Amino acid sequence: MSTDGPPIIDLSNFEERKEEIKDELMKAATTIGFFYITNHGIPQELIDRAFAINDRYFNQPAEVKAKYPSTDWAAVKLLGYEVNSMSEGGLVRESCIQKFPVHKEMEKVWPREEDCPNFKDTTIEFMEALPPVVDRLMSLFALGIGFREDYFKDITDVNNVENNTFLQYHKYPSWEGVDPSTWEQGVNRITAHTDESLMTLLFTSPGSVGLELAAGKDGQAVGSENGHYTVDKWTDCPPKPGCITVNVGDPLQFWSDGLLKSNYHRVRMPKPGESLAARYSMGWFVWPKDNVLIQGPQKKYPPTTMTEFMKVKGALYGASFNPDPEVYKANQHIAFGLPQVAATAIPAAS
């Protein structure tokens, strides 16, 4: 079993180096499901400005943040501010969720300029910089899976009102001045999970350690305790200068007949000697259109749609979500069984 961290994949001279980059992406995505990208074309200055806005947003008084509450997670129409329930042991994570301006409902949740100056403009500028990077990665994954190069282009088009891709700013609170023995052993800042997105681009501020992924091919369980699957090792996934962390999510695992791996990851509490300061991260959760047919070229799994998939995932969390440090293997979603595709599913143009 490999215990190496995710590889750094250089996207420079993309057009000329496509084949080589595709091989590197497929190698990472079919093994640990995580990789870093460098020379991705997003200016560091813009990323820094997005982090600054993030900081300004979360450090507003609670009553100001409460003016922009999040809406509807179940329908993935979520927007605005929320205190996330995926932390463990009474810890919290605050989040602020925005979608592409094509979603008119965004108008209700953009913080007002007088509350958080430049939030809207900077966030839109940042969001607009991300799709070209996603398009490049998804075009190579399409080829690697066995589809035509532009297979995912329309499916992930953020200018389509049916697309649910979103940006989520996260703040994990500071533990400065708190005696570490007062937090429960084994609790995590965010519990072990796989992502519901097709793919996630994750930006972590420098020094924001704590992200870990399930080591080993496929995040496979190596054992079972009290009826729960366990993994044997967590691998560090620290921030790397100039890099974006990328991971494969559940629908891409299905869409690739299980070839690409949506692996477990979590954010653990600081270890002795590590910073106890607040931790910030920003995730770009690439989402396919709701009713597009999800099925790999080999038709290994029953066809599904994002709407159906979210019902299964919700049931899985409902059934298994608990504060134990134990985790569930990534491909349990497949074992759990997906409902047959809804009659309304629209096959992607081939």
Ligand SMILES: O=C(O)CCC(=O)C(=O)O
């Ligand atoms: O904050 C991080 O570094 C990871 C967040 C994450 O995995 C998620 O929100 O899905």
Ligand SMILES: [Fe+2]
């Ligand atoms: Fe995640």
